Amino acid sequence: MFDHKKLDALLASYTPGRPLEQAFYKDAELFEADLALIWQRKWLFAGLSCEIRQTGEWFTVQIGETSVIVVRDRAGAVRAFFNTCRHRGSRICAGEKGKSGAFACPYHQWTYGLDGKLMFARNMGESFDLSAFSLKPVACEVVAGYVFICLSSTPDDFSGFRRRVEPYLAPHGIEDAKIAYESTMVEKGNWKLVLENNRECYHCSANHPELLRTISEFDGPTDPRYGGEFAAKSERDEARWRQVGLPYAPVEEEPVYRMVRAALERGVSFTMTGEAACSKVMGMLPERDVGALRLLRFPNTWNHALGDHALAFRLLPLGPRETQVTTKWIVHKDAVEGVDYDLDTLTEVWKATNAQDQRLVETNQLGINSIGYEPGVYSEQVESGVMAFVDWYIDALREGLAQMPRTVPLKVC
Known part of the structure; x- marks a missing residue:
């Protein structure tokens, strides 16, 4: 949980050309805000497509408490899915990388194809609709061999x-x-x-x-x-x-x-x-x-x-x-x-x-x-790149915060 007002006050304290306040670098609540407002919203570099050259090869990426599977499907495309079973939420792929013909949940063996579609779910009855329980997709783009993913359901234009x-x-x-x-x-x-x-x-x-x-x-x-x-x-x-x-x-x-x-x-x-x-x-x-x-x-x-x-x-x-x-x-x-x-x-x-x-x-x-830390001042001559990053970071937090409901504290899943 995070109090919007606390984050508002910290954002208001930011002075361009100076490093961030201490809380931005060590506070657990600020870290949760980073995850929710930046890491769960922005495009992230996941890995390289040459790592999953063959059909069924996959690797996982961990962002906070969220794991994502990146896989080469049978059509040769690179796809990404949340590494969470649609039955009761168990993690499916436990390792960092591997090769599979399908993804079988280790808990109750619900089995998914490389396209994320649920193929098998035992003892669920004749009326059970397999098509309603595919793995949840994660936005995925490949640029000249570099794989990017975005956890947001409404990713920025790529x-x-x-x-x-x-x-x-x-x-x-x-x-x-x-x-x-x-x-x-x-x-x-x-x-x-x-x-x-x-x-x-x-x-x-x-x-x-x-x-x-x-x-x-x-x-x-x-x-x-x-x-x-x-x-x-x-x-x-x-x-x-x-x-x-x-x-x-x-x-x-x-x-x-x-x-x-x-x-x-x-x-x-x-x-x-x-x-x-x-x-x-x-x-x-x-x-x-x-x-x-x-x-x-x-x-x-x-x-x-x-x-x-x-x-x-x-x-x-x-x-x-x-x-x-x-x-x-x-x-x-x-x-x-x-x-x-x-x-x-x-x-x-x-x-x-x-x-x-x-x-x-x-x-x-x-x-x-240390209690002795106080933000100093950047060198415009040799630290312009740092200033550009910090400005981007502050703007990204403000943008993300503006899109969150203001009536309840921020909850990070």
């Missing part, structure tokens, strides 16, 4: 996002690639701190030596620090991409997502030497040196697609001060470990970077927990 980002993503061939390695960590910090940390590189020079071997602390002409030799290299790379028809210009029309193809400062890949981590070029790319295509979408994903591999990051909130962060390293489907790529070389930079970010987020949370 077509504009698809139209803008698909031409950038498609050449990388993510839908026809494979996962070379996957890691999941639980960071002892609020989900917003994880995303805020991702949205700035103010901390990079002191904390990410491996990552800065290849990337710049800024990614393009919209950053006030852009200039010098990196700008000159970017212009040369962009001229090359323009010749082969590879999109690169920043996509920043809507606050919920951002995309840009950024030149690497050195080398062609996220490795300690800057050399390619995989010998096979991704998808239909014309060459290996295509910079780093960066896709961000609030509230839970950031991605890097390079010429030789790609990285997909997904965060999921576990509690007011716990967040699950999953990283997937993606390579060409025909790439062979030990022949075309070395796993340690492929993963070394971002394993180190993830561990460093985990330490920073957890230290940040510990400081915010």
Whole structure:
């Protein structure tokens, strides 16, 4: 339960350009409001379609107390359903991933097809209508191999996002690639701190030596620090991409997502030497040196697609001060470990970077927990990305709150 008036007061206390009040990062009631007003309403990155390439392959996604099954059906389409039996509500799929010809509830064996339709329910009588008890569908969209879901019965329009980002993503061939390695960590910090940390590189020079071997602390002409030799290299790379028809210009029309193809400062890949981590070029790319295509979408994903591999990051909130962060390293489907790529070389930079970010987020949370915490002020020069996220977050809460009934407290299911 959550009191609307309390949330109203906290929203009214927000000052643009300053971090959020302490309650937004540690209060259990505020976490429930986040789940109800953002995570149960907005499009969320769930995973990759190449993870469920074959008929019947599935994975689950946990958002708060709600589990969702994402599956490849018999027609080859990717579908999503609430992981809840229509009989008495038991969870159907207990694991994180698997392959099934059908979904059988372990409690009373009600059995559903890969299209969600109820196929079998024993001892229910001749008048029982199977068609009235299909699994409840979850809105699901696939964009160039990236799977997004929305728990809302009235999801926001997805077509504009698809139209803008698909031409950038498609050449990388993510839908026809494979996962070379996957890691999941639980960071002892609020989900917003994880995303805020991702949205700035103010901390990079002191904390990410491996990552800065290849990337710049800024990614393009919209950053006030852009200039010098990196700008000159970017212009040369962009001229090359323009010749082969590879999109690169920043996509920043809507606050919920951002995309840009950024030149690497050195080398062609996220490795300690800057050399390619995989010998096979991704998808239909014309060459290996295509910079780093960066896709961000609030509230839970950031991605890097390079010429030789790609990285997909997904965060999921576990509690007011716990967040699950999953990283997937993606390579060409025909790439062979030990022949075309070395796993340690492929993963070394971002394993180190993830561990460093985990330490920073957890230290940040510990400081915010203190009675001595008071919101400071952001740097407009190097923390504009954080400000953009926090503004989006506040607007999303206000929008969600405006759509809730005002006569009763907010109830999170």
